Amino acid sequence: MEPYQLSILDKSSVTHDTFAFKIEKPKGYSFVPGQATELSLLKEGWEDVKRPFSFTNLPKDDFLEFTIKTYEDHEGVTKRLANAQVGDKVEIGDAWGAISYKGDGVFLAGGAGITPFISIFRDLRQKNQIGKNQLLFANKTNDDIILFEELKSILGHKFQNIIEHQKDSAYDRGRIDKDYLKENINDFKHQNFYVCGPEGFIKAVNSALKELGASPEALVFEK
Structure with missing residues (x-):
């Protein structure tokens, strides 16, 4: 399936180096709690640098959320996301992952x-x-x-x-x-x-x- 290019709707601080990003949710997009997707930030030079991040919202929500720990000492995607702003674009793929709830x-x-x-x-x-x-x-x-x-x-x-x-x-x-x-x-x-x-x-x-x-x-x- 073609990747989705989506806007950041909200960015809030969770800890000193962790942020919650709410982004647009494509129509019909679904995931199981515990799953992840590959995400890249659509900034020059970073469009093809994809990293896996887990969804932290509920599947029924009308947005997607990722709670992301950023690393200022690493020249990577999370350092760029620490400086991302509402309105910036990201790209994600389909949901995947082996972690899902199987009981107590x-x-x-x-x-x-x-x-x-x-x-x-x-x-x-x-x-x-x-x-x-x-x-x-x-x-x-x-x-x-x-x-x-x-x-x-x-x-x-x-x-x-x-x-x-x-x-x-x-x-x-x-x-x-x-x-x-x-x-x-x-x-x-x-x-x-x-x-x-x-x-x-x-x-x-x-x-x-x-x-x-x-x-x-x-x-x-x-x-």
């Missing part, structure tokens, strides 16, 4: 890896189906936690944060490793595990989950 489980996110889970949680809240779902969210500092207040309102005490680099954080300190998983998860054999983050995070967490008894079929991640 534990969501494990590293940094911007939370983004595919945002639409899933918003969808479950709207359907009153949050159930027993649990979120373990790893970040470098407290200020890096994306949508803290909203996630807390959705998940309550089932939302746990672990912080690696901030010594005075009141949250758990360290990384999501085998010991942390063992301490914070009660059942490894009868629920799903949704994993998203940097490639190294996904590999390490999946490996630890398998060692603790999780079935490979229960691991939901972007391969």
Whole structure:
């Protein structure tokens, strides 16, 4: 299918380096919560530089939304998006992705890896189906936690944060490793595990989950 060229309708700050972009939604466009698409910014020299970003709105919304962490120290698409303005054009393709909700489980996110889970949680809240779902969210500092207040309102005490680099954080300190998983998860054999983050995070967490008894079929991640 031909790509869609769309205007940015709104840009709002989420954290010190993360923005929510609302863009036009093509007629008939659809996606499943958890999916992503390839996006490029239609600025000279950047039209063909495509990167995957997850949808963070609800499928029924009359707009599309992407919550994007930007990296000022990288000469890439996210640095350009940090300076993008309402009215600028982007290009996207069709929706794709292996992450979708398959039932109650534990969501494990590293940094911007939370983004595919945002639409899933918003969808479950709207359907009153949050159930027993649990979120373990790893970040470098407290200020890096994306949508803290909203996630807390959705998940309550089932939302746990672990912080690696901030010594005075009141949250758990360290990384999501085998010991942390063992301490914070009660059942490894009868629920799903949704994993998203940097490639190294996904590999390490999946490996630890398998060692603790999780079935490979229960691991939901972007391969």
